[in-house]
Amino acid sequence: MWISIPVVIITTLLVFYFSTRSFVTELTIALGIIAAGLFVFLAIGLYVGAQLEQPTKTAPEALDLGTVDPGLVGLPMINVPDINLDIPDIGDAGNDLVGCLVSIVVWIAISLLLMLLFWLLVQLFAIALPWILLALYWMFYRALKLVLDKAPQTRGQLLPSIGYALLYTALYTGWLFMVLGVLQLIRLWTTS
Secondary structure, three states: OOOOHHHHHHHHHHHHHHHHHHHHHHHHHHHHHHHHHHHHHHHHHHHHHOOOOOOOOOOOOOOHHOOOOHHHOOOOOOOOOOOOOOOOOOOOOOHHHHHHHHHHHHHHHHHHHHHHHHHHHHHHHHHHHHHHHHHHHHHHHHHHHHHHOOOOOOOOOOOHHHHHHHHHHHEEEEHHHHHHHEEEEEEEEOOO
């Protein structure tokens, strides 16, 4: 799995990069391939009677509240002092040596500020990404568990397996096809 994920990402990016079709068309094709794969996976899983293992629940370790300082329970408050800067008008910066130096200093300060904001954004994304992945894992696990709970009833029966697989594939990917269809209609409407 860990080897196939970069291969799929690189292949998808190359297909989008070298393709002459629109981005929405490429996304529709990629979603169609994903939906076909999901359908085959669900149909085979239902036909053979595959089931997901139940995760083992372990008791969380007891939290000793006697060591927690009650003053630290709330969010920390940061006292920011009022800063009153008298910034001169630099609208005509660059006409003389002082104006040129001021515009260079302002350019460096804005660049540093943008770098700091980018760094903060990356840090926020690094913190949020595991939670997003955990939510997606839980959603897919629950969805597959819901589908594969029907596996004992469909084991060895081809038509019910295909029916359930088709139904759940339509439910899980159909809304994405609708969104892409609306995007395609908006694109056609704006170009005409």
